[in-house]
Amino acid sequence: xxxxxxxxxxxxxxxxxEGLRYRPRAFAPGVYxxxxxxxxxxxxxxxxxxxxxxxxxAGINGTTARKLQQWVERLTDKPLKxxxxxxxxxxxxxxxxxxxxxxEIIAHRNTAASMNxxxxxxxxxxxxxxGHDDQLHDVTYWRKPDRMFDERLDIDLxxxxxxxxYFGPGNTPGDTIVYLxxxxxxxxxxxxxxxxxxxxxxxxxxxxxxxxxxxxxxxLDIDTIVPGHGPLGSAESMQRTIDxxxxxxQDVKTAFDNxxxxxxxIGAVRIRPEFRLPWWFPIRKxxxxxENFQRLNVLFTYGELQRKQRESSRAA
Numbered sequence: 001x002x003x004x005x006x007x008x009x010x011x012x013x014x015x016x017x018e019g020l021r022y023r024p025r026a027f028a029p030g031v032y033x034x035x036x037x038x039x040x041x042x043x044x045x046x047x048x049x050x051x052x053x054x055x056x057x058a059g060i061n062g063t064t065a066r067k068l069q070q071w072v073e074r075l076t077d078k079p080l081k082x083x084x085x086x087x088x089x090x091x092x093x094x095x096x097x098x099x100x101x102x103x104e105i106i107a108h109r110n111t112a113a114s115m116n117x118x119x120x121x122x123x124x125x126x127x128x129x130x131g132h133d134d135q136l137h138d139v140t141y142w143r144k145p146d147r148m149f150d151e152r153l154d155i156d157l158x159x160x161x162x163x164x165x166y167f168g169p170g171n172t173p174g175d176t177i178v179y180l181x182x183x184x185x186x187x188x189x190x191x192x193x194x195x196x197x198x199x200x201x202x203x204x205x206x207x208x209x210x211x212x213x214x215x216x217x218x219x220l221d222i223d224t225i226v227p228g229h230g231p232l233g234s235a236e237s238m239q240r241t242i243d244x245x246x247x248x249x250q251d252v253k254t255a256f257d258n259x260x261x262x263x264x265x266i267g268a269v270r271i272r273p274e275f276r277l278p279w280w281f282p283i284r285k286x287x288x289x290x291e292n293f294q295r296l297n298v299l300f301t302y303g304e305l306q307r308k309q310r311e312s313s314r315a316a
Contacts, residue, residue, distance in 0.1 A: 005303070007266050007295040011288070013040045013229065015091050015128040017064045017135055022071055025232075027183055030160065032075055033226040034068065039283060040229040042091050044068055045187045047180065049157025052081040056178050056187045057228065058095030058105075060125065062138045065095030082106060082155055084164060085145060086189025086228060087172040088114035090125040094136065096143035106153065107145035108166045110174030118142040167219065168212035169204040177216060184223035191216075193227030195237040196277055197286070198244060198293040201300040206245040213242050230286075244275045252301040262302045269298045 006012075020041050025033040030048035042064075045056035053076050059065045072080050085093050085107040093115065096105055115121075121142070126133045147153075153164040165177040171190035178187040192199065192213065199209070217238050225233030251272070255265040271294045277287050 005299060007292075007299050008263075010296060011292050012128050012296075013289060014130055015041055015060060015125070016130060016132045017041055017060050018132060020064060020067065022067065024071065024075060027185055027224070030076060030078075031180060031183060031185065033187075033232065034071055035226075035232075036229070039231070039286075040289070042228055043187075043226060043230075044071075045178065045226055046072055046075055047157065047160065047162055047178075048076040048078045049160035051078065051158030053078040054082040054084060054155060054157060054162055055080060055103075056084050056226075057086055057092045057189070058083055058099065060091040060094050061135055062095060062098035063135075065098035068095070069099070078157075081157075082162075084176065084178055085111055086176045086178065086187065086191075087111055087174060088121075089172065089190070090121045090136075090139070091128070092189065092228065094122075094125070094139045094142070097139070097141045099143075104147060105143065105145045106147045106149070106155070106164065108164075108174035108176050109148040109150055110166075110169070111172070111176065112145045112148050112174075114173060115142055115144055165216070165220065167215040168208070170209050170212045171200060171202060171204070173203060175212070177220065179220055179222075181221075184221055185226070186220060186222045186224070187226045187228075188233075189228040191228075192225060192233065192237050192241050193229065194225075194231045194233045195240045196281065197227070197230050197233075198271070198275065198290050198297070199241055200293055201297045205304040206249040206297075206301055210242050210245050213238055213245075217242075240275070244272075247272050247275070248297055248301055252298055253305060256302060256305045262299055265302050266295050266298050270294070 021037045022034040032046045034044040036043050047054045083103050083105045088111045122136050155162045163179040175191040222235050225237050251269045255268050
């Protein structure tokens with residue numbers, strides 16, 4: 001579960017699904033990204049083979065889950081047999097309960113292990129609803145995965161194999177990559193997104209996150225990324241995220257070594273120019289959101305350095 005402090009005045013992404021629509025983007029027959037409008041509500045994805053179909057992520061509530069099922073019915077005549085949760089966060093998993101029992105829910109073992117306190121997770125997600133807590137009133141039951149995997153699981157939909165990969169912790173302990181090898185296409189949940197969208201450090205420090213990204217980079221040939229939120233990404237997204245996390249770690253370490261407090265570090269460690277959104281980036285609200293992500297990431301990284309310092313002192 002998320003166990004982290006937020007900076008003073010932190011404003012996270014607005015995930016209120018009221019009025020949510022999906023824009024399907026086809027990559028091949030039976031292969032779709034379901035892009036959320038408005039952004040940054042949760043994206044999804046649909047993959048259909050000759051015999052069955054698979055959906056990626058369940059949405060934040062029953063209404064959203066039913067919208068996704070309606071899109072499945074519009075886009076394919078194959079039965080929906082599988083639902084993959086890319087991570088445990090409620091905006092990806094609360095809708096699980098609204099799928100028929102015949103739909104098998106699949107997730108990484110760490111994701112399933114994190115789905116153990118519905119009340120706490122609803123409290124965390126409500127912070128992203130900005131007063132629309134009624135959107136979670138129907139979520140009285142957190143349906144858990146039916147099947148779990150460790151490092152890799154292949155799902156044959158009939159003439160099309162979907163690969164599920166786990167390379168280590170990133171945004172969450174169980175980040176799952178849904179990969180179509182023949183299309184060089186990956187659904188990445190919160191793990192990595194558009195090259196100009198910063199990651200969020202919630203549970204994993206930047207250096208461990210980098211190692212996971214590098215394992216993914218070496219293993220998969222990715223051309224297009226469908227992230228959990230925001231616009232489509234590319235192969236460049238992975239390297240830019242690595243470069244950002246490395247710069248973040250170095251800049252926060254400098255502030256820490258110079259004796260700055262956590263609050264002072266948050267003020268001092270700004271986004272390096274090469275990772276800032278350009279002035280012409282069309283989604284204006286993303287500029288302030290990235291500033292908030294940076295402040296969150298600085299605070300988390302500072303806390304990691306404090307933790308390591310305490311561990312080193314105890315070991316001395």
